[in-house]
Amino acid sequence: MLGKISVHKITLIALAIVINIVGSYIALVLHLPIYLDSMGTIMTAILLGPFYGLFPGVLSALITGMTSDIYALYYMPVGIVLGIVTGLVFRRRNISNKLFIKAFCISIPASLISACITANLFGGITSSGSTMLVQLLAKTPLGLTLSCLIxxxxxxxxxxxxxxxxxxxxxxKLPDSLTNKLKN
Structure with a gap:
């Protein structure tokens, strides 16, 4: 697989890393309850498949973890799983009306992993804006782990x-000539 990597694929992966980093920085600074750190990973997984889909998640977590948000390093497995699962779910690049279902399918494995990391390593407190919601729910009979999962x-x-x-x-909006180059 790596023997056939083209300049177009390398460029797409680099762009995806930048998209992930910029998105995560926006979410971090604005304390948003969503993360915005996986758009590049999702794009790469859809266009290039599961193998290449894991690279933006890993590399953007490394860069973000070393520059602006140390928590990103701990969530690297989430990016890996998200890239692989998204690549498998969209292996035919089927852009359909089942977006809600496909979002559900790619969210489940990543949510399980990230909830375990959040609850067990950080006690429910991270740099994310959703931390406030976890802390509120943790005071209910649900407890910390279930609150993190929800x-x-x-x-x-x-x-x-x-x-x-x-x-x-x-x-x-991408031209067919570009998407065809990415397929090969």
Missing amino acids: VQFFTDYFDRLLSLWLVFSVIK
Whole structure:
């Protein structure tokens, strides 16, 4: 697979990393309850498949973790799983009316992993704007872990839905000549 990597693929992965970093920085600075850190990963996974889809998640987590948000390093497995699962769900680049269902499918594995990381490593407190929601729910009979899972799933779902909508809006505008070069 790596023997056939083209300049177009490398450029797309680099662009995806920048999109992830800028999105995560916006969410961090504005304390948004969504993350905006996976649009590049999703775009790469849809256009290039699951193998290439994991690279933007890993590399953007490394860069973000070393520059602006240390928590990003701990959530690197989420980016890996998201890239692989998204690449598998969209392996035929099927842009359909089932966006809500597909967002649900790619959110479940990532939410499980991120909820476990949030609850077990950080006690429900991270740099995300959703931390306030977790802390409120944790005081109910749900407890910390279930609160993290619930909040994580809903924030992940809306984050992935928004990301998919934006990515598909961009992909639809790409010229066929470019998407054909990315297929090879």
